[in-house]
Amino acid sequence: MxxxxxxxxxxxxxxxxxxxxxxxxxxxxxxxxxxxxxxxxxxxxxxxxxxxxxxxxxxxxxxxxxxxxxxxxxxxxxxxxxxxxxxxxxxxxxxxxxxxxxxxxxxxxxxxxxxxxxxxxxxxxxxxxxxxxxxxxxxxxxxxxxxxxxxxxxxxxxxxxxxxxxxxxxxxxxxxxxxxxxxxxxxxxxxxxxxxxxxxxxxxSTRDGMTGLYNRRHWEILLRNEFDLCRRQHRDVTLLLIDIDHFKSINDNWGHDIGDEAILALTRQLKLTLRGSDVIGRFGGDEFAVIMSGTPSESAIAAMSRVHEGLRNLRLSCAPQVQLHISVGVAPLAPHFSHYREWLKSADMALYKAKNAGRNRTEVAA
Incomplete structure (x- = not known):
């Protein structure tokens, strides 16, 4: 324009x-x-x-x-x-x-x-x-x-x-x-x-209008609070960033309605698989984030394996040909993180690692 x-x-x-x-x-x-x-x-x-x-x-x-x-x-x-x-x-x-x-x-x-x-x-x-x-x-x-x-x-x-x-x-x-x-x-x-x-x-002001999950602004407030609390109490907590693979192609080839359905389908799968205490947020357009308090990285990876398995058997009602896959970056809280954004950056790097390794997988931050 x-x-x-x-x-x-x-x-x-x-x-x-x-x-x-x-x-x-x-x-x-x-x-x-x-x-x-x-x-x-x-x-x-x-x-x-x-x-x-x-x-x-x-x-x-x-x-x-x-x-x-x-x-x-x-x-x-x-x-x-x-x-x-x-x-x-x-x-x-x-x-x-x-x-x-x-x-x-x-x-x-x-x-x-x-x-x-x-x-x-x-x-x-x-x-x-x-x-x-x-x-x-x-x-x-x-x-x-x-x-x-x-x-x-x-x-x-x-x-x-x-x-x-x-x-x-x-x-x-x-x-x-x-x-x-x-x-x-x-x-x-x-x-x-x-x-x-x-x-x-x-x-x-706190929820995403489409999915009902926490929006990014409020989810980051919860992340900051969890970061401070777990550092004081020396408690395990794991952060996950989740991205729908080839989401742009889904929108381009099938339309935004199917893209919205894919987002809602992943939302339902996350709610069904994860615990009620896990804090799920919609981090961006097709990107989700989860705070798993009291959970080491091994348990978080096992939970994501169940999500992968659930998506493998899932078909969208309006486009059954579309197969949903996700890439996941996992970052346990480490003592050397001085700010919650360093923790978030670590999870982001793990997510890109999963994408670069071929997608449809879970990777842990180094």
Whole structure:
């Protein structure tokens, strides 16, 4: 490919990556808005009754009642629609939470800061703001609520009525008790999903996507740890590097699907033959590596003989004509190795020795 095509391809990939990033952000924002939808609907629906009981004693105009019904039973669903249709749902949901704060302040002012309903509204607002956006959103929301409350008190000339009658208290009590439980349940569900997502990411960062074996980066970390441990404890440990013979020819003559099947077939054979304690990794495209702890080189060679025997009787389902052979380099841990990479180099030299000697064999480092 020439340079012009290369750079066109690079630009195209950048655009795809940017588009994918936008889609990820949108999906994340939608999940956040979906999580908040149910708690908002339940909280505002529950607060309708104590606020209505308080407003009855103040003889407010009919327009306020229509607004109360719309706030309690329409606004939660309207807020969801606004977020679900927004290009940035997370930002829109932050705006919705600020609207929640303004409307909560308005109702608190209209009730004359009646103690129990106002406390319940403040509790709901604080949980939502702090849980959604931390201290910054919490500070902005509380400020908007206070300003809205003061403006409502001023415009309606409402006097402060801090005390609550028993009916208002009984209607407010379920909200005060149940909403924190609902908020905690939603938070628990979110934390559980995040923990599962973290576990999947951890697996993806340590495992090879095709075979499920350790990838090279993580396998080398395990090799370094094993090198240090066995040197301190003077314990036998053997390192093996395994390469599929003529793998390029398999890909060229039969296609990459058959090449992938060959890699998976060797993976299965290694898992079947070796011990569960042996650490198998995919070291490269067709190259595998094994750490056999507590195993001298003679036992490692015997294990590889069983692998060779298993491959001799194995046929690929999509290409039975293909016969798999492997070359193996074996390197026991030696006292003169000062770094694990010297040990790895020794196994690599043994692997090349096996290839140069005709392949389909196991050789031990000198």
């Amino acid at each position: 020439n340079d012009e095509n290369y750079y066109k391809k690079a630009v195209s990939l950048d655009e795809v990556d940017y588009s994918a990033l936008l889609n990820d952000n949108q999906r994340s924002g939608l999940r956040f808005a979906r999580r908040i939808r149910m708690p908002r609907a339940i909280a505002l629906g529950g607060m309708f009754f104590p606020i209505a009981a308080t407003l009855v004693t103040h003889s407010v105009a009919g327009g306020w009642w229509l607004l109360l019904v719309g706030w309690a039973f329409v606004w939660p669903h309207l807020a969801w629609q606004l977020s679900s249709k927004a290009t940035e749902p997370l930002i829109q949901e932050f705006h919705n939470l600020k609207v929640d704060a303004i409307l909560a302040g308005m109702w608190i002012g209209l009730m004359g800061v009646n103690a129990l309903p106002s406390t319940a509204l403040l509790m709901i607002l604080c949980l939502n703001l702090m849980g959604a956006g931390g201290v910054r959103l919490f500070g902005a929301g509380i400020t908007l609520m206070i300003v809205s409350c003061l403006v409502t008190l001023q415009l309606t000339a409402r006097s402060l009525t801090l005390s609550s009658v028993p009916l208002e208290g009984w209607l407010t009590l379920p909200v005060i008790v149940l909403y924190p439980l609902l908020f905690a349940w939603v938070s628990y569900q979110t934390a559980t999903k995040l923990a599962e997502h973290k576990r999947r990411l951890q697996v993806m």
